[in-house]
Amino acid sequence: xxxxxxxxxxxxxxxxxxxxxxxxxxxKLDLALVxxxxxxxxxxxxxxxxxQAASVTISKQHLEKGSARAIIANSGNANACVGPEGxxxxxxxxxxxxxxxxxxxxxxxxxxxxxxxxxxxxxxxxLGLEKNSGxxxxxxxxxxxxxxxxTDTFSKEVAVEFQxxxxxxxxxxxxxxxxxxxxxxxxxxxxITSDVAIEQKLLHKALKRAGELSFNRITVDGDTSxxxxxxxxxxxxxxxxxxxxxxxxxxxFEEALIYVCTGLAxxxxxxxxxxxxxxxxxxSGADSEAAAVRAGKSVATSxxxxxxxxxxDANWGRILAxxxxxxxxxxxxxxxxxxxxxxxxxxxxxxxxxxxxxxxILSEKDISITIRLSDKPNYEATIWTCDLSYDYVKINGxxxx
Amino acid sequence: xxxxxxxxxxxxxxxxxxxxxxxxxxxKLDLALVxxxxxxxxxxxxxxxxxQAASVTISKQHLEKGSARAIIANSGNANACVGPEGxxxxxxxxxxxxxxxxxxxxxxxxxxxxxxxxxxxxxxxxLGLEKNSGxxxxxxxxxxxxxxxxTDTFSKEVAVEFQxxxxxxxxxxxxxxxxxxxxxxxxxxxxITSDVAIEQKLLHKALKRAGELSFNRITVDGDTSxxxxxxxxxxxxxxxxxxxxxxxxxxxFEEALIYVCTGLAxxxxxxxxxxxxxxxxxxSGADSEAAAVRAGKSVATSxxxxxxxxxxDANWGRILAxxxxxxxxxxxxxxxxxxxxxxxxxxxxxxxxxxxxxxxILSEKDISITIRLSDKPNYEATIWTCDLSYDYVKINGxxxx
Numbered sequence: 001x002x003x004x005x006x007x008x009x010x011x012x013x014x015x016x017x018x019x020x021x022x023x024x025x026x027x028k029l030d031l032a033l034v035x036x037x038x039x040x041x042x043x044x045x046x047x048x049x050x051x052q053a054a055s056v057t058i059s060k061q062h063l064e065k066g067s068a069r070a071i072i073a074n075s076g077n078a079n080a081c082v083g084p085e086g087x088x089x090x091x092x093x094x095x096x097x098x099x100x101x102x103x104x105x106x107x108x109x110x111x112x113x114x115x116x117x118x119x120x121x122x123x124x125x126x127l128g129l130e131k132n133s134g135x136x137x138x139x140x141x142x143x144x145x146x147x148x149x150x151t152d153t154f155s156k157e158v159a160v161e162f163q164x165x166x167x168x169x170x171x172x173x174x175x176x177x178x179x180x181x182x183x184x185x186x187x188x189x190x191x192i193t194s195d196v197a198i199e200q201k202l203l204h205k206a207l208k209r210a211g212e213l214s215f216n217r218i219t220v221d222g223d224t225s226x227x228x229x230x231x232x233x234x235x236x237x238x239x240x241x242x243x244x245x246x247x248x249x250x251x252x253f254e255e256a257l258i259y260v261c262t263g264l265a266x267x268x269x270x271x272x273x274x275x276x277x278x279x280x281x282x283x284s285g286a287d288s289e290a291a292a293v294r295a296g297k298s299v300a301t302s303x304x305x306x307x308x309x310x311x312x313d314a315n316w317g318r319i320l321a322x323x324x325x326x327x328x329x330x331x332x333x334x335x336x337x338x339x340x341x342x343x344x345x346x347x348x349x350x351x352x353x354x355x356x357x358x359x360x361i362l363s364e365k366d367i368s369i370t371i372r373l374s375d376k377p378n379y380e381a382t383i384w385t386c387d388l389s390y391d392y393v394k395i396n397g398x399x400x401x
Numbered sequence: 402x403x404x405x406x407x408x409x410x411x412x413x414x415x416x417x418x419x420x421x422x423x424x425x426x427x428x429k430l431d432l433a434l435v436x437x438x439x440x441x442x443x444x445x446x447x448x449x450x451x452x453q454a455a456s457v458t459i460s461k462q463h464l465e466k467g468s469a470r471a472i473i474a475n476s477g478n479a480n481a482c483v484g485p486e487g488x489x490x491x492x493x494x495x496x497x498x499x500x501x502x503x504x505x506x507x508x509x510x511x512x513x514x515x516x517x518x519x520x521x522x523x524x525x526x527x528l529g530l531e532k533n534s535g536x537x538x539x540x541x542x543x544x545x546x547x548x549x550x551x552t553d554t555f556s557k558e559v560a561v562e563f564q565x566x567x568x569x570x571x572x573x574x575x576x577x578x579x580x581x582x583x584x585x586x587x588x589x590x591x592x593i594t595s596d597v598a599i600e601q602k603l604l605h606k607a608l609k610r611a612g613e614l615s616f617n618r619i620t621v622d623g624d625t626s627x628x629x630x631x632x633x634x635x636x637x638x639x640x641x642x643x644x645x646x647x648x649x650x651x652x653x654f655e656e657a658l659i660y661v662c663t664g665l666a667x668x669x670x671x672x673x674x675x676x677x678x679x680x681x682x683x684x685s686g687a688d689s690e691a692a693a694v695r696a697g698k699s700v701a702t703s704x705x706x707x708x709x710x711x712x713x714d715a716n717w718g719r720i721l722a723x724x725x726x727x728x729x730x731x732x733x734x735x736x737x738x739x740x741x742x743x744x745x746x747x748x749x750x751x752x753x754x755x756x757x758x759x760x761x762i763l764s765e766k767d768i769s770i771t772i773r774l775s776d777k778p779n780y781e782a783t784i785w786t787c788d789l790s791y792d793y794v795k796i797n798g799x800x801x802x
Contacts, residue, residue, distance in 0.1 A: 050729075051722055052725075303622040308798065321625070388794060
């Protein structure tokens with residue numbers, strides 16, 4: 001498996017592009033379109049928030065038949081909590097994309113991201129698509145990735161190529177994140193393409209597992225969004241022998257998909273609102289994978305841990321305290337904590353460590369925290385997050401203005 | 402029932418005072434002592450964090466017999482995660498206090514607050530108590546309340562007087578909070594005295610209920626501390642007919658205790674680290690009290706809601722989203738949200754509201770958010786918190802330095 005360029009267009013038979021419709025006040029790209037040249041099986045996983053955006057509801061409906069040809073996504077407005085007109089607007093987005101592409105509206109998946117509770121000016125999207133045709137291209141992946149950004153500071157793309165029985169297969173993905181990031185089945189928005197030939201049920205299974213190990217293991221601020229959607233379209237253009245059971249090809253594909261999703265998820269964590277540092281939290285020696293995830297997420301969402309990392313302060317007591325209130329069963333007296341390679345807490349107790357070394361480790365952009373709950377092999381999990389800085393407060397103190 | 406002055410010394414037969422032992426580097430008061438002139442029944446509730454400070458373990462042991470005469474508490478060091486020497490230090494604190502007061506060491510409850518993982522210089526406390534005798538007085542409540550402050554900006558005291566069958570009874574309390582505040586059975590530290598005559602089991606019952614409705618309904622940063630302890634000593638000096646069953650006197654006492662605990666808890670929320678605003682979140686129309694609490698706490702711990710309030714931005718979508726991911730069962734389409742008296746969301750959908758009015762409401766120091774999940778009478782709960790400001794990040798980015 002190797003990384004390649006191209007984002008969602010890396011997979012054969014996919015085009016993408018973006019336009020500025022005027023939903024974002026600053027005139028930047030705010031509408032992305034991704035389309036497969038031919039039919040594609042599709043799967044999606046969505047936010048578990050009880051309050052769900054209209055785009056989530058519509059996309060779930062369109063996914064019921066297990067296939068889709070295109071994804072349309074706007075940024076600058078979440079199309080959430082606006083009543084029945086939100087459903088109408090989301091459906092209009094699908095219709096407008098379908099018209100442009102010459103396909104059925106129910107073959108279009110819809111996504112939105114931005115402010116909640118403000119009616120989406122869908123006529124701007126309709127007009128934008130009418131005035132701009134032919135903006136899709138096989139090199140438009142990055143443009144599309146840029147068009148779904150809100151407070152993101154960089155676009156997020158990962159693509160890989162690997163072989164299934166000697167046939168080259170590709171997976172390409174893009175995502176956006178930044179704030180309201182504590183995904184529970186998906187990130188804010190993640191779109192994956194592949195030219196693999198695979199049965200829909202297995203595609204969905206692989207997506208679920210990949211989402212579990214990637215987007216469901218990051219957090220920025222503990223707030224689960226109303227709009228989280230992770231889509232995958234697979235059009236079979238690679239020409240591999242269709243994956244129809246859990247065989248070696250399936251495992252290879254799932255591994256590659258996990259790689260792409262993990263890469264995107266880590267970018268989302270790294271680009272969390274106001275983030276100055278990327279934090280990787282490895283938990284091992286837990287009684288179950290779920291316990292390892294829960295402990296890691298408790299540390300990753302702790303405002304005290306996140307501000308300490310921002311301040312480059314080796315205040316490891318906050319890490320142990322966050323594991324302590326996570327609700328998992330563990331023994332503090334067998335718990336060791338490392339900052340980078342530096343042991344700072346052994347058996348739940350302070351060890352005297354070199355503060356200068358600790359300061360140096362914490363002055364880096366990438367911080368690794370290792371929590372060994374016991375020395376048993378047992379279960380482990382890795383969680384990714386970012387620090388909590390002044391800029392998070394600044395960005396979110398005036399998001400609507 | 403009327404509010405009176407005096408804090409923990411408001412109850413008859415209690416003395417308090419404080420000294421500076423040098424645990425705090427700035428030379429401020431860092432050791433508080435509260436003592437009953439005679440025997441007292443006692444009860445305590447403690448943090449549910451799996452990682453518990455030595456003071457919590459020792460105080461639980463000392464409380465087993467259901468009585469206590471005194472409370473000793475230091476600030477500047479949490480005496481947590483320091484191994485067996487922490488237990489030795491906590492016991493030494495009890496012994497030193499007992500020596501000063503001429504009572505048994507197991508009649509002393511111990512509490513600590515401050516940095517985790519640094520050995521407590523208990524010899525400073527021992528020396529401080531040896532060099533300073535007679536610093537306890539019937540007017541020392543405020544001094545003691547000041548001595549348990551860490552990043553608190555004001556001391557927290559509430560006292561009331563009420564009658565039981567014509568006899569005046571008093572309850573006095575003090576607390577400290579600020580950061581690592583998301584109590585689960587108690588706040589960081591809360592000490593209550595009363596001169597009521599009551600059986601220990603009923604005292605404990607009343608404390609549990611009062612803690613549930615007060616300290617367990619506040620949050621500053623979602624981090625549950627390792628040191629949370631809420632103590633009550635009741636010495637019977639009021640001379641009321643001893644409360645020995647759940648009768649009218651018990652109800653009156655419990656109501657007064659809830660009043661004192663709620664007053665202290667609200668002060669802790671108001672004085673959250675970096676707080677510029679006090680936020681009261683009322684949730685009604687829930688399926689259970691637990692659901693109302695869960696929804697309210699989800700909103701109260703949302704970094705996005707807290708930064709929006711700090712920025713005086715009426716971004717109510719974040720409030721609804723936080724209820725949405727709280728895990729409770731509710732229907733967004735019957736949910737109304739008010740900022741102060743201003744309806745901003747009706748039936749889960751934006752209503753057009755006067756932005757100038759909203760701005761004025763959010764410019765106040767005290768912000769009220771009302772969330773009606775349904776118009777059914779059902780269950781309700783009120784949660785208190787504060788906003789998330791630059792100063793929270795500043796304070797916690799360099800707590801140890």
